[in-house]
Amino acid sequence: GENVEQHPSTLSVQEGDSAVIKCTYSDSASNYFPWYKQELGKRPQLIIDIRSNVGEKKDQRIAVTLNKTAKHFSLHITETQPEDSAVYFCAATLGSNFNKFYFGSGTKLNVKP
Amino acid sequence: GAVVSQHPSWVICKSGTSVKIECRSLDFQATTMFWYRQFPKQSLMLMATSNEGSKATYEQGVEKDKFLINHASLTLSTLTVTSAHPEDSSFYICSAIQGGDTQYFGPGTRLTVL
Numbered sequence: 001g002e003n004v005e006q007h008p009s010t011l012s013v014q015e016g017d018s019a020v021i022k023c024t025y026s027d028s029a030s031n032y033f034p035w036y037k038q039e040l041g042k043r044p045q046l047i048i049d050i051r052s053n054v055g056e057k058k059d060q061r062i063a064v065t066l067n068k069t070a071k072h073f074s075l076h077i078t079e080t081q082p083e084d085s086a087v088y089f090c091a092a093t094l095g096s097n098f099n100k101f102y103f104g105s106g107t108k109l110n111v112k113p
Numbered sequence: 114g115a116v117v118s119q120h121p122s123w124v125i126c127k128s129g130t131s132v133k134i135e136c137r138s139l140d141f142q143a144t145t146m147f148w149y150r151q152f153p154k155q156s157l158m159l160m161a162t163s164n165e166g167s168k169a170t171y172e173q174g175v176e177k178d179k180f181l182i183n184h185a186s187l188t189l190s191t192l193t194v195t196s197a198h199p200e201d202s203s204f205y206i207c208s209a210i211q212g213g214d215t216q217y218f219g220p221g222t223r224l225t226v227l
Contacts, residue, residue: 032214043117043206043218044157051214089156099145099210103156 002027004092006104014112019080021107023090024072030092032101033073035064039086047088048075080111116140117209119219126197127227134192134222136207142187143209147216148180151204163190197226 003026013019023033031052036044050057050064050073057064061080066073073092077084090104116139126132136146145164149157161182162170169182179201181193190209194201202225208216 034215036218041221043220045218046215049215099214099216100147100159100162101216102159105156106154108154 002030002092002102004090004102004104006090006107008107009105010108010110012110012112013080015080015082017080019075019077019084019109019111021075021088021090021109022072023074023092023104024070025092026071027092028068028071030071032093033064033066034091034101035062035075036089036091036103037086038089038106044089077109080109082111082113085109085111115211115215115217117143117207117217117219119207119222121222122220123223123225125225125227128198129196131193131195132197132224134194134205134207134224136190136192136209136219138188138209138211138217141209141211143190144187144212145210146184146190147208147210148182148190148192149206149208151206151221153204157206160192194224197224199226202226 006023034049037047038044048064050066061078063076087106087108089106091101093101118137120135148160151157160175163182163184165184165187171177184190206221207219
């Protein structure tokens with residue numbers, strides 16, 4: 001089955017700096033890669049996603065890049081703010097079963113004011 | 114739009130009892146719902162995929178007789194933890210798909226088994 005690895009497990013940055021979180025996946029047939037933000041005790045919220053036919057996608061301070069050959073994708077947050085502090089999860093679909101996806105282990109981002 | 118609710122938000126029960134958790138899509142019809150389990154400071158572990166009107170598909174290692182899933186309508190899926198034990202204590206989260214790719218998550222249910 002699909003194996004999604006995520007690094008780092010914790011990330012601490014100064015307010016205003018950039019943060020990068022990386023994920024790798026094992027199934028070359030995976031074709032959809034969402035990123036979720038989860039605050040303590042709350043539901044995961046989709047922040048950005050990318051499909052396999054696109055190499056990069058940006059939404060204001062958040063961007064995601066995808067390298068299909070290397071089977072890795074990354075989340076980039078620029079000009080970080082304290083409210084960006086949360087746990088971030090990447091996910092990847094499992095082969096042809098487009099809707100079923102598996103999560104990475106999560107990255108706890110701490111933005112220091 | 115695309116709001117998913119769960120009930121209850123938290124529940125405490127005695128060992129050996131059964132607990133039912135409801136997942137509802139409030140403003141859309143969900144073709145598929147998913148159930149996840151999340152331990153403290155860990156990732157979401159997919160337990161099962163639930164399609165309306167058919168049997169749920171369980172992930173490897175998840176006991177289907179222990180975690181009963183019923184998806185009776187396009188807006189409601191239920192997860193029943195049968196004969197609960199302390200090791201079943203966890204945060205259970207459902208998600209629903211409106212028809213595209215995105216999964217919309219419920220707020221989760223924290224189960225504590227004494």
